[in-house]
Amino acid sequence: MNRRELIVLLSGAGITLPELAQTQPARKMPVVGFLHPGFADAVSPTISNLRQGLRDEGYIEGENIRIDARWGRGKPETMPELARELVRGGADVIVATARPSIEAAKAASTQVPIVANDLESDPIASGFIENLARPGGNLTGFFLDAPSLCSKWLQQMREVLPGVSKIAVLWDVTTGRYQLDGIGAAAKTMSVDVQIMEYRDSEGMLTALELGLKEEPQAVIQFGSPLANQGAPRVAQTMSARRVPGLSQFRTFPDAGGLMSYGPDLNHLYRRLGSYVSKILRGAHPAELPIERPTKFELVINLKAAKALGLEMPATLLGSADEVIE
Numbered sequence: 001m002n003r004r005e006l007i008v009l010l011s012g013a014g015i016t017l018p019e020l021a022q023t024q025p026a027r028k029m030p031v032v033g034f035l036h037p038g039f040a041d042a043v044s045p046t047i048s049n050l051r052q053g054l055r056d057e058g059y060i061e062g063e064n065i066r067i068d069a070r071w072g073r074g075k076p077e078t079m080p081e082l083a084r085e086l087v088r089g090g091a092d093v094i095v096a097t098a099r100p101s102i103e104a105a106k107a108a109s110t111q112v113p114i115v116a117n118d119l120e121s122d123p124i125a126s127g128f129i130e131n132l133a134r135p136g137g138n139l140t141g142f143f144l145d146a147p148s149l150c151s152k153w154l155q156q157m158r159e160v161l162p163g164v165s166k167i168a169v170l171w172d173v174t175t176g177r178y179q180l181d182g183i184g185a186a187a188k189t190m191s192v193d194v195q196i197m198e199y200r201d202s203e204g205m206l207t208a209l210e211l212g213l214k215e216e217p218q219a220v221i222q223f224g225s226p227l228a229n230q231g232a233p234r235v236a237q238t239m240s241a242r243r244v245p246g247l248s249q250f251r252t253f254p255d256a257g258g259l260m261s262y263g264p265d266l267n268h269l270y271r272r273l274g275s276y277v278s279k280i281l282r283g284a285h286p287a288e289l290p291i292e293r294p295t296k297f298e299l300v301i302n303l304k305a306a307k308a309l310g311l312e313m314p315a316t317l318l319g320s321a322d323e324v325i326e
Contacts (some may be wrong), residue, residue: 013322024325033086036097037174038097039071047271052271055274057274072101074203075202080108086108094278096141099121102116113139137312140286146178149182154186156299161311164218168213173198174200175226205227206231219247229249240258245309245311249263249264254301255302257304268294298323303324
């Protein structure tokens with residue numbers, strides 16, 4: 001039917017083209033829910049890089065997409081209600097960071113697609129997905145192979161401290177045992193004793209660290225957690241004052257004066273999340289989008305911190321560093 005025929009037909013029905021245009025519903029701007037157990041931070045690599053990833057896919061916040069963010073502010077118990085708020089607010093997809101956010105999002109809806117970013121959980125053992133290639137259900141995203149990373153951490157600490165026999169781990173219990181089990185298995189093969197410093201919210205992190213340091217570990221590994229990332233500067237300051245070498249998954253630790261970090265490049269990872277959100281908004285089903293592993297890692301060494309600790313950093317480790325802070 002051409003335009004002339006359409007006008008004749010509508011005129012016969014008493015409808016004009018302007019009236020028809022007014023009856024068409026306005027196209028809904030897609031809403032991306034963002035769920036994070038930590039604190040809103042304009043300079044963090046989280047939501048700012050998600051925005052960039054979405055821009056790379058043609059989605060500009062305020063023009064053709066809206067981001068509705070919810071932050072747990074260091075209190076994991078708030079996540080279920082925050083997830084329900086996103087569902088009630090009409091989120092078309094939820095980007096959930098870390099185990100508490102993922103569990104809350106899955107409990108809030110079995111229909112709203114979830115793009116997860118979790119560096120601390122086994123997605124299959126946790127019941128989030130059926131398998132890596134075809135997740136099933138309404139969730140997909142990025143999950144880290146934590147046991148491999150834990151083994152790498154111990155190897156790096158042994159390079160720095162060849163005779164190390166006792167290492168403490170700073171563990172956010174809300175992330176589950178995946179990292180703890182991984183470090184335990186690696187430590188057993190290396191004959192290293194593991195001391196556990198556990199906490200469950202941002203307020204308890206420094207308390208756990210202070211109490212644990214009284215047992216005089218030779219080094220501390222800070223397990224991955226959104227709270228660990230955002231709280232790394234305080235941890236670095238405490239360990240520097242106590243002259244204890246440490247390693248974190250996040251570069252916020254050496255940036256604040258800690259010895260070193262090794263883990264996924266979060267800027268790159270959050271931009272990649274934008275591509276998964278884009279696929280879902282364009283019709284892909286999360287059940288058929290394979291789980292990805294982070295592929296870009298970075299080693300950052302604070303040489304100034306090493307000198308303050310009286311440590312001679314191995315040339316092989318320095319040579320493999322992505323950045324050396326002097």
